[in-house]
Amino acid sequence: MHQxxxxxxxxxxxxxxxxxxxxxxAVVSVVALxxxxxxxxxxxxxxxxxxxxxxxxxxxxxxxxxxxxxVVEQRGTIKLLKNGVLxxxxxxxxxxxxxxxxxxxxxxMTFHPNYQQNGKFYVHHTTGTTSAITVxxxxxxxxxxxxxxxxxxxRVILKLATPSAQGYHLGGSLAFGADGLLxxxxxxxxxxxxxxxxxxxxxxxxxxxxxxxVLRVDVDGDDFPSDAERNYRVPxxxxxxxVAGEDEIFVRGLRNPFRASFDRTTGLLWIGDVGGTxxxxxxxxxxxxDAGANxxxxxxxxxxxTTNANCTCGTALKxxxxxxxxxxxxxxxxxxxxxxxxxxxxDGHYFFADYQNNKxxxxxxxxxxxxxxxxxxxxxxxxxxxxxxSICAAADGELYITNHTAGTVRRLIQTxxxxxxxxxxxxxxxxxxxxxxxxxxxxxxxxxxxxSAWGPTSAGNPADIDANGVVNGSDLGxxxxxxxxxxx
Numbered sequence: 472m473h474q475x476x477x478x479x480x481x482x483x484x485x486x487x488x489x490x491x492x493x494x495x496x497a498v499v500s501v502v503a504l505x506x507x508x509x510x511x512x513x514x515x516x517x518x519x520x521x522x523x524x525x526x527x528x529x530x531x532x533x534x535x536x537x538x539x540x541x542v543v544e545q546r547g548t549i550k551l552l553k554n555g556v557l558x559x560x561x562x563x564x565x566x567x568x569x570x571x572x573x574x575x576x577x578x579x580m581t582f583h584p585n586y587q588q589n590g591k592f593y594v595h596h597t598t599g600t601t602s603a604i605t606v607x608x609x610x611x612x613x614x615x616x617x618x619x620x621x622x623x624x625x626r627v628i629l630k631l632a633t634p635s636a637q638g639y640h641l642g643g644s645l646a647f648g649a650d651g652l653l654x655x656x657x658x659x660x661x662x663x664x665x666x667x668x669x670x671x672x673x674x675x676x677x678x679x680x681x682x683x684x685v686l687r688v689d690v691d692g693d694d695f696p697s698d699a700e701r702n703y704r705v706p707x708x709x710x711x712x713x714v715a716g717e718d719e720i721f722v723r724g725l726r727n728p729f730r731a732s733f734d735r736t737t738g739l740l741w742i743g744d745v746g747g748t749x750x751x752x753x754x755x756x757x758x759x760x761d762a763g764a765n766x767x768x769x770x771x772x773x774x775x776x777t778t779n780a781n782c783t784c785g786t787a788l789k790x791x792x793x794x795x796x797x798x799x800x801x802x803x804x805x806x807x808x809x810x811x812x813x814x815x816x817x818d819g820h821y822f823f824a825d826y827q828n829n830k831x832x833x834x835x836x837x838x839x840x841x842x843x844x845x846x847x848x849x850x851x852x853x854x855x856x857x858x859x860x861s862i863c864a865a866a867d868g869e870l871y872i873t874n875h876t877a878g879t880v881r882r883l884i885q886t887x888x889x890x891x892x893x894x895x896x897x898x899x900x901x902x903x904x905x906x907x908x909x910x911x912x913x914x915x916x917x918x919x920x921x922x923s924a925w926g927p928t929s930a931g932n933p934a935d936i937d938a939n940g941v942v943n944g945s946d947l948g949x950x951x952x953x954x955x956x957x958x959x
Contacts, residue, residue, distance in 0.1 A: 513816035515833070515848050517855035517881040520871065521557045524550060527873040528643070529579050530880060532866040534586045537912050539618075540865060542873070542880055545576035547596065551618055552880070563611060563620045569596050575604050578643030583690070584651050590614075593628065593653065593690070595645050597638075604638035606631045608645070608655060610690065610702075628690055629655070630700040634671060634679040637662035640727035640745075644805075648758050649738045652706055653690050656742060658727030659683035659768070669769035669779065672724050675716035683768060685728070685740075685756060687721035710763035722756060724766035724788065729826075730805035730861055735868075736819075739840055743805020743823055744791075747772050751803035752791035753823065755840055764789040793834065793842040800825030804859050808836055811868030812901040814885035822870060822883065824859035831856045855881050867912060905950035907933050913953045921950055 526545035530552075533539040540552040541562055547569030551562040569577050575597030583591040590613030598605050612624040633641070640658025647653055660682040661668025672683025692704025705718040712718050727745040734741060740756040744766070750773030754766055766789050770782030773794030806823035820833045821842060831852040834842040849856050858875040862883075865871055870883040889898040905913040907920040924934040924942045936946040 513814075514851045514886050515814075515817070516884050516886045517852060517872065518884050519879060520555070520882050521552055521880040522878060523557065524873075524878040524880065526576070526875050527860065527878060527880060528577065528875070529861040529873060530863045530865070530871040531580050531582065534582045534584075534866065535914070537866065537908065537914065537916055540871070541580065543577055543580050543594075545578070545875075546571060547577045549577070549580060549594075553618065558618065560619055562618065563594070563622060565594075565596065565622055565625075568598065568622075570598065570600060572597075572600050574637070574639050575600070575641070578641070579645050581645040581647060581653075584647050586613075591690075592620075593645050595643055595655070597641065602633075602636045602638070604633045604641070606633065606638075606641055606657070608653075626702060627700050628653075628702050629686075629688070631657070631681060633660045634682060635661045635665050635667060637665070639663075640668065640683075642728050644728065644731040646731060646733050646740065648687075648733060648740070650706075650758060651689075651691075652687050652758075653703075654721070654731070654740060654756075654758075655686040655688070656725065656728035656731045657682055657684055657686065658725065658729075658745075668726075672726065672768045673765070673770070675711055675720055675723060677717075680717045681719060683723060683725050684720045685722045685725065685731075685742075686719040687758075688719055708762070721758075722761055722764045722766060722789075724764075724768050724770070725754075726768040726772075728754075728805070729803065732805070732807040732864065734808040734810075734836075735864070736808070736810055737840060741805060741808060741821060743803040744768070745802050746794075746797070748797070749773065749775055750794045750796055751800055751825070752794040753803070753805065753821070753842060754789070754791050757840075761789065766791075792840070793845065795845075799828070799847075800830050801827035804861065806862035807864045807870055809868065809870055809883075810864070811870070812903075813869060813889070813898055814883070815889055815900040816885055822862050824856070824862060824872075826858055826860065826875075829856045829858065831859065851886075903953065904936060905953040907950075913950060913955060917950060921946060 527542050528545050529543040531541045538554050542550045547566035548561040549563040551558040577596040579595045581593050591610055593610050596607055608629040610626040610628055611620050614621050638660050639662045642657040644656050659668035659672045671679050674680045688703040689706055690703050693702050694704050695701040709718055711720050725744050728742045729745050731740055731742040742754040744752050744754055752773040771784055771788055773791055776784035804824040804826045808821050809817050819836050821836050822833050824831050830849045833848055834845040837843055857877050859872055860875045861873045863871050872881045889900040891898055907917040921934045927941050928935050934942045936949045
């Protein structure tokens with residue numbers, strides 16, 4: 472497929488001249504890309520989890536649960552993986568609402584932080600085609616059947632008509648921060664050569680100024696009760712509240728942030744921003760420090776400063792933590808920082824991909840939240856690199872990859888795996904007292920397993936934690952002492 476004909480248009484590029492000046496604040500890694508040099512003896516591979524999907528875009532674990540994972544399909548459906556089995560009936564079906572198209576569709580979802588109590592989740596999708604594309608952020612609510620959501624529970628959070636003749640750069644990720652607020656990364660809404668795209672990314676005032684930004688809103692309030700298509704509250708500490716600028720804007724200067732995810736340890740939002748003619752970049756957003764930041768497009772593309780009018784580079788712009796040239800890849804898919812337990816050699820590593828060139832990378836996150844020792848792991852990941860649309864962390868921190876064209880979900884694994892010294896089928900790095908149904912969470916499922924084994928038992932029963940031949944209050948106490956995520 473031609474690089475400017477991506478399924479979401481994230482590779483569509485606006486030509487411009489670029490000078491040799493670089494951003495003075497740039498943090499650029501020592502690059503191992505393309506060299507085959509590895510940071511350790513450990514390598515990565517993948518395990519096929521599901522196939523037969525139609526253009527999968529993202530995975531998302533159901534909060535507080537270990538047996539269910541959602542898979543977003545571009546056509547307008549969300550499928551459910553339950554106990555590792557892909558369910559026939561969709562979790563959510565809005566296919567009739569979302570037209571089949573190359574540059575639009577259902578792009579992403581996220582669950583409300585209080586999903587277990589309120590049953591709410593949010594989707595990013597489009598309607599219309601070409602110049603009439605509209606982006607919707609919508610809320611749906613769980614009903615009595617937790618495996619199938621009624622589409623009539625829909626409530627519109629935000630509606631945005633694309634501002635150009637061909638709306639390609641639409642973002643697609645949604646994520647709640649530790650502050651409980653919804654972050655909405657959006658591209659500039661443009662297309663290849665669209666002269667209006669870059670100005671929209673820089674502008675903070677006007678009808679189209681929300682494009683090329685990360686918006687931040689509170690979905691638990693409503694500042695616009697008379698507007699059925701704006702159902703949110705504007706956080707009082709958003710940077711443009713009370714001054715010139717659209718109140719929803721949190722940061723600006725993005726081209727097309729295709730995949731963004733919060734690091735659950737640091738609270739930083741990691742963003743893969745698709746470049747134009749020269750560079751792809753990885754950015755970080757600190758909700759506590761970066762309000763109002765300008766990420767540069769198109770005064771800068773990655774660490775390269777442009778010659779566009781009214782642009783100032785240097786410390787005026789927030790530089791990427793990493794970028795790479797188009798000799799390496801043409802369209803970044805942002806990923807996630809790994810904090811699972813089955814790949815101890817890669818704890819704290821950021822994984823990302825290049826959709827267009829079918830590549831897969833890892834990098835070490837530094838103590839100052841930069842990236843170093845970037846490694847091209849495409850060869851190691853052979854068979855799993857095709858058209859990667861997301862790299863998402865599940866509830867237990869393990870990473871799952873969606874392959875758009877192949878219609879698959881794969882789990883990232885370390886090779887060789889950590890040893891299983893006690894022979895119970897669980898790699899020792901994932902051992903956890905009380906985690907009877909191994910998923911790195913001690914919860915009701917484990918409690919139920921223990922209660923079903925209550926009383927005298929055979930040797931080796933995992934519910935007999937103290938190994939005294941009987942499952943009793945002693946074992947229950949040990950399970951309850953480790954309730955919640957292991958290691959948290």
